[in-house]
Amino acid sequence: xxxxxxxxxxxxxxxxxxxxxxxxxxxxxxxxxxxxxxxxxxxxxxxxxxxxxxxxxxxxxxxxxxxxxxxxxxxxxxxxxxxxxxxxxxxxxxxxxxxxxxxxxxxxxxxxxxxxxxxxxxxxxxxxxxxxxxxxxxxxxxxxxxxxxxxxxxxxxxxxxxxxxxxxxxxxxxxxxxxxxxxxxxxxxxxxxxxxxxxxxxxxxxxxxxxxxxxxxxxxxxxxxxxxxxxxxxxxxxxxxxxxxxxxxxxxxxxxxxxxxxxxxxxxxxxxxxxxxxxxxxxxxxxxxxxxxxxxxxxxxxxxxxxxxxxxxxxxxxxxxxxxxxxxxxxxxxxxxxxxxxxxxxxxxxxxxxxxxxxxxxxxxxxxxxxxxxxxxxxxxxxxxxx
Numbered sequence: 001x002x003x004x005x006x007x008x009x010x011x012x013x014x015x016x017x018x019x020x021x022x023x024x025x026x027x028x029x030x031x032x033x034x035x036x037x038x039x040x041x042x043x044x045x046x047x048x049x050x051x052x053x054x055x056x057x058x059x060x061x062x063x064x065x066x067x068x069x070x071x072x073x074x075x076x077x078x079x080x081x082x083x084x085x086x087x088x089x090x091x092x093x094x095x096x097x098x099x100x101x102x103x104x105x106x107x108x109x110x111x112x113x114x115x116x117x118x119x120x121x122x123x124x125x126x127x128x129x130x131x132x133x134x135x136x137x138x139x140x141x142x143x144x145x146x147x148x149x150x151x152x153x154x155x156x157x158x159x160x161x162x163x164x165x166x167x168x169x170x171x172x173x174x175x176x177x178x179x180x181x182x183x184x185x186x187x188x189x190x191x192x193x194x195x196x197x198x199x200x201x202x203x204x205x206x207x208x209x210x211x212x213x214x215x216x217x218x219x220x221x222x223x224x225x226x227x228x229x230x231x232x233x234x235x236x237x238x239x240x241x242x243x244x245x246x247x248x249x250x251x252x253x254x255x256x257x258x259x260x261x262x263x264x265x266x267x268x269x270x271x272x273x274x275x276x277x278x279x280x281x282x283x284x285x286x287x288x289x290x291x292x293x294x295x296x297x298x299x300x301x302x303x304x305x306x307x308x309x310x311x312x313x314x315x316x317x318x319x320x321x322x323x324x325x326x327x328x329x330x331x332x333x334x335x336x337x338x339x340x341x342x343x344x345x346x347x348x349x350x351x352x353x354x355x356x357x358x359x360x361x362x363x364x365x366x367x368x369x370x371x372x373x374x375x376x377x378x379x380x381x382x383x384x385x386x387x
Contacts (some may be wrong), residue, residue: 002183010168012088020179022268025142028157028163029068029153029157030155030159030260031323031333032260033260033264035087035264035268036260036263036264036267039264039268040267040320040386042324043124043319043320043323043324043386044323044385044387045333046323046324046325046326047323047377047378048061048385050378051378054377055383056152056379056382056383057383060383061378061383061385062148062383062385063148063386064148064149064312064316064385064386064387065148065150065151065258065386066150066151066152066153067151067152067153067164067166067358068156068157068164068165068166069148070147071374072101074146074147075171077138077145077146077147077168077172078150080143080144081139081140081143081144081145082305083214084104084139084142085103085104085138085142085143085156085310086103086218087102087288088102088103088142088143088285089102089103089306090102090103090105090109091103091106091365092109092110093341095215096109096113097222097238098238098239099237099238099240099241100221100238100332101219101242104303104305105220105222105303106305106364107131107135107221107222108223108302109222109238109366110131110362111301111302111376112222112223112225112236112237112238112240112300113236113362114339114361114362115298115299115339116190116191116192116193116339117338119339120335120336121335121336121339121355122334122336122337122346122355122356122371123359123371124280124335125165125276125318126371126372126373126375127361127383128311128314128315129315129318129374129375129377130361130369130374131311132149132311132312132315133309133381133384134356134363136148136149149309149311149312150312151312151315151386152166152306152309152310152312153313154283154290155256155259155262155263157254158257158258158260159255161249161251161254161290162174166306166309168213169212169213170213171213171214171215172305172306173210173211173213173215174210174213174249174289175211175247175248176206176246176247176248176292176293177206177207177208177209177211177247178205178206178207178208179206179207182207182208183196183203183204183205183206183248184201184203184248185200185201185202185203185298186200186226187199187200187203188200188225188226188228189230190339191225191235191236191299192344192346193231193338193339193342193344193345194243194342194343194344194345194348195342197342197345198339200304201292202250202252202253202289202298204247204248204292204293205248206246206247206248206249206263206292207248207292208244208246209245210244210245210247215305218245219242219245220242220243220244220294221240221242221243221244222237222241223241223294223297223299223300224241224294224299225297225298225299225300226293226298236299237300245294245304246294246375247291247293247294247304248291248292249290249291250290250292251290253286253287253289253290254286256283256286258283258286258290262283263283263317265280265282266278266279266283266317267317267321267323269321269327271332271336272329272332272334276334279317279318280313281339283314283317287313287314288310288363289335291304291306291310295307295310319377319385320386322377330376331357331372333356333375334354336352336354336355337355337359338352338384356371357370357371357372357375358370358371
């Protein structure tokens with residue numbers, strides 16, 4: 001009966017006029033357009049219809065929600081659990097990452113270690129799906145968090161991001177202190193590639209330490225790698241570098257790109273190539289770019305705890321796209337095996353090649369799943385749906 005009810009809701013939505021419907025719960029923000037709601041409802045219906053009587057079931061499936069739809073107690077408990085992980089000692093081998101101090105650094109180290117093969121590549125979505133599931137499990141199993149990993153609903157607050165409770169003083173806090181001589185723009189060189197690739201980071205409205213909230217004066221240790229040069233003595237930022245968490249908000253990255261119009265373009269893409277291209281160019285890059293400083297660092301962006309909400313939103317968009325046709329889209333893949341297909345400096349003669357779902361990934365702690373192992377939301381040990 002539950003599946004029939006959800007399917008009936010989808011049918012009802014498709015017969016209504018194309019108008020926006022106000023957000024549920026917290027009424028602030030830009031209402032979710034009907035076209036997006038149709039795509040989201042179809043995904044949810046198809047996921048629930050695909051569940052079986054054992055393993056991932058309707059009774060055991062976890063529901064991930066927008067941070068702005070969580071009740072205050074759950075938000076407070078999530079922040080508590082993040083800071084709990086920050087109080088626990090790192091488990092990574094110190095000979096590999098001398099600067100790793102706590103459990104959050106373990107995750108940042110794993111991300112650094114794999115950066116040049118898990119971005120703008122065929123493994124990007126699968127690798128990060130497993131990675132943020134590992135974080136969700138760590139919060140629950142090691143620090144007693146009872147909820148699920150929330151997502152940052154960028155589109156809802158694209159024109160004024162600070163109206164989202166993500167950035168209020170009881171959650172993750174806001175921008176960094178404005179530094180007149182250090183707020184960009186920046187030219188940064190990506191280490192580890194056979195070619196010297198320079199990326200421009202835009203000027204922002206901060207540049208310094210986060211000023212308010214639970215993460216004011218929050219200490220990070222690994223990185224940064226976003227620098228105008230490659231330091232041969234600390235190429236990937238593994239050495240100790242204790243400092244405050246920094247942000248440098250770029251409102252234009254949100255206002256011009258993280259919109260409902262672009263969200264619909266992404267989840268409504270007809271094929272995996274256009275989906276991945278739109279997701280990277282319109283959403284992933286600009287979500288990180290809005291945060292700036294630690295949050296935009298290609299290698300060490302997990303230093304900013306908002307990273308996990310940001311990537312839950314990326315995963316949500318992928319989930320909705322997959323959920324339009326689970327049979328055809330769950331294992332759809334496109335992309336090279338390295339960053340933009342550029343050879344690594346450790347294998348300069350290896351030509352670009354396309355990733356396959358049989359390729360093996362490295363998620364740390366001796367875990368080496370294939371890409372296909374991270375492509376389903378309801379198998380390989382995962383069981384969740386976005387609402």
